[in-house]
Every structure is written in C-alpha cells, then in structure tokens.
Amino acid sequence: MRVAVLGSGMMGTAMAWPLADRGHAVTLVGTHLDGEIVEALRRGAAHPGLGVAVPDGVRAVPVGDVVQALADAEAVIVGVSSPGIHWAGRTLAGALGRRIPIAMITKGLEPAGDGLAVLPDLLREALPESMRVHPVAIGGPCIAGELARRREAAVVFAGRDAVDVRLFAEALAAPYYRPTASDDPVGVCVCAALKNAYATAVGIGGGLLEREGVVRGPVAMHNLEAAIFARAAIEIAAVVRAMGGNAGSALGLAGAGDLFVTTSGGRSSRLGRLLGLGRSLEEARTELGNPTLEGVDIARLFHERIPAGIAVDDVRLLRFLGEVLFARADARRIFEVT
C-alpha cells in the first residue's frame, strides 16, 4: 500500500517503522514547520527529535510537494500537531480529490457550539462530500522514540467505520506494534486529548513532595500522586461518558495505559513538577525551553467554560489545574479536589 503521512514530527515519523516493516511505501510529508526535519531525513540523517534515521525506502518530501505526494496515496495518516488539524483538513480537501481511508494520530478537543468536538469529526467535516470518510483515531500508550526503536507498544485504532479500522489495523500490525480495533473513537480521542492535562496534574503531586524535600523511596511512593492519578481516570471516564463515548475506554490502553506512560516522563509531567515546586506557568514554560504543551490548551478549554453536558464537579481536578495554570491558585490545594 502507498501511504502518505502528513506531518513529520516525532509521532508521524515513527509510524514509518511499522509501515515500512510491513512493506508499505511510505512518504512523509513535512508541514511548514518541518523544513529542517525533511532536510535531515532526505540526507539520511537522524530525525532531530527521534535521534534515529528512518528505515530504508521511506521518502520525506517538503510541504510544497504535498499535492504530488497525495496523488497516488492509497491511505493517509494525519500526524500534524493539534492546531495543525485545520491546515490538514484544508490540504486534504484541496489535494485528495477522491475518497481514501484516513487515520490520525493528531490529538485534541475543540469547542463546537456549546460543547466539544473530537478531531476525526472535525476533519471529516472539512472534507467535501465525495471524500468524506470517518477518520480512524489512533490512541494508547505509544511514545514515538520507542516505536522508532521497534520497542513493543499496544495501541487502539478506533473509528465509526469498521472496515477502515480493520484496514489500518491489519496494515500496521507488526511484531512490536499491536493495534486493537475499537468502535469508540470519541472515547479514544477524549482519553488521548485529556491525558496531557492530567499528567500535569499528577506531576504536581511529585513536585509538591520534592518541594518538601521528600525523596522517592520505599517510604515515599507518593500516595498523593496515586490519588490524583485515580481522580484523573475517573474524570476522563466522566468526560468520555458525557460526550457519548464508552467509559470503558478510560480503563484500558487509551485511558489508564496512555495516562500511565504520560505521567512517567515527558513535557506534561515535567510541567506539573514545576508547578508543584511553585513556579508560574510562564516560569515553567521558559524553564522547559518553550515547548508545545498540549495539556495547557486542554486545561484552558475547561477553564474558560464548562462544555455543555459536563457537570462541574465531574472535572473538578481539571478545573483546579486551570486555576493553577491561569489564576496562580496554590498547587498545594490539589489534595482537596482529588
């Protein structure tokens, strides 16, 4: 199969491993932000974020070649950042010209009316009728750097179109990459979008203890972090339910699994640690080197207003995170909302 991956960030590029290992012809299409990455990959150099070169045969092309790259693609994987989803929609709408299966690793939630929409539904709406598929959402614990080293990951492929779900799941299954099919794209997308915010909340617990000089060990294994983790899982399930998804998704790979791996390192949990240590959002952002912080956007969404259908108390931890981030609430009060 000829597969175009839109976006050559870490996760988009990492998809090239199972794709190439399964014999598919892969074209990575850089976005406007990916110029240096495409340049490196074309030279055979390592991907700057992943630290390894892509498998032999994987092509990387700049954004200017997107029409050509999509021309003979039999499937597309959208791997842009959350804010890039609108560009991806416009680009596919302008360049595809036919109905082909679409999967997406891009995660996020967007306001829609007085509620929220998941990204596969937004992408679908951006496509003209003749190309309108139900994009397949990919969720579950999958750090790109590990996938690019062929280390085991079990993931979830979820969509409203069971045929397209199966197509992608079968096309990508590799000894080290195991997709499980799901018919709950809403649940999987909500889990994927919320986990960064909640990983930040869990990180606050660790930062608070560090501030008190507590070292992790047999005596301190962080009951507080675990209470926040449990509360996070419950709130994720509540939002999934409120948006019409299957709350069971919050228990498995997409929910508890992805939250677990996201709390074990990465930007979101490091942001939480710094907030627990007493830093403001701006101080923490600077200290982290101004990275994209997806969880901050999600927390802002819920800070500005409670989306329709969701009870305030059901997201009290997420709301509290918003107060810490945007209103400098004292992070030490987090135990009250867990």
Next chain:
Amino acid sequence: MRVAVLGSGMMGTAMAWPLADRGHAVTLVGTHLDGEIVEALRRGAAHPGLGVAVPDGVRAVPVGDVVQALADAEAVIVGVSSPGIHWAGRTLAGALGRRIPIAMITKGLEPAGDGLAVLPDLLREALPESMRVHPVAIGGPCIAGELARRREAAVVFAGRDAVDVRLFAEALAAPYYRPTASDDPVGVCVCAALKNAYATAVGIGGGLLEREGVVRGPVAMHNLEAAIFARAAIEIAAVVRAMGGNAGSALGLAGAGDLFVTTSGGRSSRLGRLLGLGRSLEEARTELGNPTLEGVDIARLFHERIPAGIAVDDVRLLRFLGEVLFARADARRIFEVT
C-alpha cells in the same frame, strides 16, 4: 473512641496517626511475629519498618495482652498479614464477646468452594452469630510510611453495612487522610488483593528494557509497561465483575490508584524487575532478602486453577505471571498477553 488495632506491622501501626490525631485512644496489639516491634514502640523508639515513633498516647501491647486490650475496645481494626486472617478471626471470636464494628486493612483472596472469597466475608464467618458484623474493607493508595508522616492519602472504606462504613470514615478522617465511603467491599478487596501481582507484571516490563540496556528518559518511557498496566486494570475489572463487585471500583482509588502507587516502588514491582532481568522466583526472592510477597500467593491461586466464574482469557496476564513465577516461562513473552 477506644480503638484496638490487631497487628503492629507497618500499615496497622500507621493507622495510629489519623486515629490519634482525631483524639481516639489507640492500642496496637502485636501478633506473635511482632515482639520486637512492640518492644521498640513501648520504649518510645521508632517502629523498625516505619522509621518513626508512634504519636504520644498510642499504647502497644504484646499478643499475650490481646484479651485485655479488646475488653474495652469500641472498634477494632484488623491489620495482620494475609495469612494471619484466620488467627485474627479466632482471636476476635474468642476475646470480643460482643458485637463491635470491625475494619480491616488486611488484603487477600482465599479459595472458597470452586471460587474465591474476600477476607471481610471470611472474617465475618469466623465470628459467632452474636458478634457477626460486616467488616469494613479499607483500600486505595496508601503507603504506610507516608501515612506515618501525615502525607496526603485518599482511601476507600467499603462495606455492606453503611452505618459501620460511615462510623469508621468519620472517625478516621483527618486533613491528610480522606476516606471515601463505598458499598462495594468485593470490588475494593479484589483490587487490593490483585494489585501486588499486577505490579509485579508491570515491573517485568521495566526489567526487560533494563536487560536490553535501555535507560528511562524522554525516548524510553516504557510503552510496554503502560500496556501491561492497562491490561492489569482491565483484568482487575473483569475479576471484580466475575465476583459480583462493581467494575467501576477498578477505575478509581482502589483500582487504578492503588495499582499506580504499587508499581512505583516496593517489593512487588522490584520482584517484577528481577523477573524481567531473567531471574527465577527463588533467585529474586533471595536477592530481595526473602520478604513476604503477597502477589506471588495471588498468582499461585490463579496458576493452580481458574476460580469459577472467571474466563481464562480474562486473566491471561495474571496466568502468564504464574507461568513465569512457577514454570519459568520466558518473561520476554509478556507482550503477547497484554
């Protein structure tokens, strides 16, 4: 209230902090194994496991004084080790002589007929009719060493008798110790009993990567461990459901929360790490200094036979752990069962 705690191990003793801070008169009753602990506490020395002395006014008495200690108690908390539950039942049956509320932090599952029983039900059966209460099960993420330092913990008090649940929850609530009432003792007990075994399974993931020389960091945050964690949460929910409990308990403090803290350190997860590194159970046990390994007992229970009402595939990860522990199956195969 006068409260007797049966067992002066780490967790039993740690209960003295919220009890004493709430003004209750606490008597810790050592078991046959707790001689040195009682001796230390009576001298005002630190508890050998906790590293701190108990709050002022907390009494510690040796096992010989158990009848006297229970004579004027208004409530009992059972804090013995899992195998000690039968001794605790006989002791309470012989010494209480009246119906008083009982709570328990002792965790475990025992074979009963062709199925399994949770410990509050076993303890209840050990009591004569006139003393027969529904013991309140205490679950959720609560490492004793942290509780004994008044660090925040949110826990679950679960029982079939809502009055007794409320009595204990109100009596123990402290600024740093927050009990939530639950009417699902089966769910809470199953979560508490299984978590050690599953923390060992999660630990295997870390050990396997360590064996390959992988260091945790931004690139390696352990998708495999997260997949095992997610599978663990799903299997715990399945066992809870099969035993008539509320699968929702697996998502919150008792389930995901306690599993999270148990995977973040402690004997169970260290055992898993060693298994992942290729050690046998006996080698690992020696290397860990021959501690009690509750998870091993639970894994053996499911290794010997599948309890009635539980489908084999629903506990395939737990069964695999049994094969690694007792039949030297290759731990590297764990990805197959997640």
